[in-house]
Amino acid sequence: MTIQFNEETFRDDYSFRNSAWAIKRFPFPFHEDSYMYSVNMEQHRGGPEGSVYEKRFDLDEHYLSEMQDRALVLAEDPLRCQSLPHMTLAGWDTLELIMVSKSEDYPDLFQLHRDGDRWRWVNKPMGIDHSFTFLDETTLPCGPLEYITRQTQGDFAVLDQRDDMLWMDAGMVTTQADWSLDFDIGMNFFEWHAPVPLAHEMGIFKRALKFLLNVQQGAPARRLNWTMTVNPLLDTSPENYHKWGIQKTTLTPENIGAKQHLRVELQTFFRLPRSNALLFPIRCYLIAFQDIVTVPKWGRRLHRVVRDLPEELATYKGFIDNRPMMLDYLSEYDDGLPTSPGV
Template sequence: MSSTVDFEIRERSRELPGRIARFPFPFPRDTYRYSTNVEPAGSVVDTAAGRWGAHPVDIDGYYVEDLAERERVLGEDPTRFQALPHMEIAQWDAMITLMRMLVDADPRTFSLDRKGGIRRFTNRALDVEQAFVFGERSTLPEPPLRFIGRHIQEDVVLLDQRDGALWGDAGLVTFAADWSLRFDVGMSFLQIHGPVPRVHTEGVIPRAQKFLMGLQAGQRYRRTNWSLTVDRRLDQSTETYPQWGRDRRLLAEGPLEDVGRRLNLRVEVQHLVRLGASGALMFLIRTYLLPFEDIARVPEWSDRLYRVLDELPEDMADYKGVTRTREPGLRWLLTYGGVQP
């Protein structure tokens, strides 16, 4: 049976564009509630369209485009990079770890060599080669976390562990989904998640923190999160709300036939990695966007997305920012997406 399923997945993934075949569709059932939904990282996940999840960092067809967008965002707002002074060693630790992850994911494009105390990182896709000495800031053109951010599509937050809690004390976040690193830096894990509905009364966040604090050096876990985004806009930070907030209203008031092209299911694959040298926790956030018209090419996805959105409680829809967009999304799926209610 499993070999038949594998064959069907391979055949379907050949027929679909890579953006669909590699998309991390996040719904295992017809309803959605907040949970820790954490699993060990590194194993491949089969979907109705293909597969994803082989590596904690993912290099895809949007690589150059996404990195150019990151540079544009940082050029307009350098505060998207934050690092408290005591997180210096954690920055170096994260940089080396991410370089090794890039090499593991694509050794033809990336390399990391060492001769004595000098390391040399190469990114052939961007034609970059950088020699450096671990821990010596003068050997890099910028802070370590800022440097490695030029080479990965993921956002990064570094959590320090002290006083029986986790603290978000450094990060490079240009593709936030309605939150602000500048506002959150220095806050505890519990404070950062304060606005999320239901999770405190149900104990989700305290359980998550306890789990994360128990991770040992080198352990890697992952989870997914989701929302809806109008157009292919990665940067939905609180700082830029005036630029993207009105799009929700305009989409809802516009022609229904435009919804399939403009409304995207936004999925974050979040990796949690305990670093070795610093003991910090590295939180990687990779954002994927897939328009409803592409989701409709996978009937299992469009049917399940409809049922999740239709059943989602109002308080969760409001927190996720989908209150305005889910109704046109549901109507489009019924009218154009082949869904039977």
């Protein structure tokens, strides 16, 4: 289908909206009426037509506005994109994976012409037509990771793999759920996950790491994660907590349907060919409560999940104070009927 790109903002007047199409394909993350952390990994080899799982890197109506928001964040804070010196090759691997995937998956929007190491990249929505030499940084306006992730929705962590461990040694992180690349850069898998409650004791990170160390080239994996955000903010970083944290106190019973958003991350895992690094794209999808409840099963289920979520998780995800108001709103959409398993 042809995508109509929205003109919208994720700050100031918050004009972000989901079309009926975007609501229909929203990756609602709850398969049952309760939620607990698990090693919820599956293969990322396509999915139903039109779904966010269909392509390797999903593109939707928010593409151009998300790229504008990223440019604003980077102009204020260039440290949102970092790459330790040994990660440049992984940056080229990332550029290649994204350019090849997008030009194959969206040929009407992106084209890649390759003649040996002389490449020409055409990104029609962003009006880019650029010729460069693959693996020669001097032919790009910035490093390869920054270049391609300024043109691709979602955050990106690039993990070096050595000593049977993953290290966060590069990334582009402007749409994150309250964590910081600048703080985590150089940390390993257990260190950057240290703040997460309960999951360490459940053995989740040990099992997840084992899985990730074995992800093979051409066999990507994926999982969903979720949290809550007041106002459709992409940049909920610790660096800008002073700007967005306070907004959590502006919820009222009258505005909660429009202001409270469920934030879902489609996380994927790709092994990169030359560097053997692991690419971890984290794609953020936002949806207002008032749009969720247009799907009766989702409204019912979200009420039950939020109601029964362990206190540690509601605290970590930052909505413990607003939980009672959320439940008042959502309970109106829960008729007590059983829900069938699956989304």
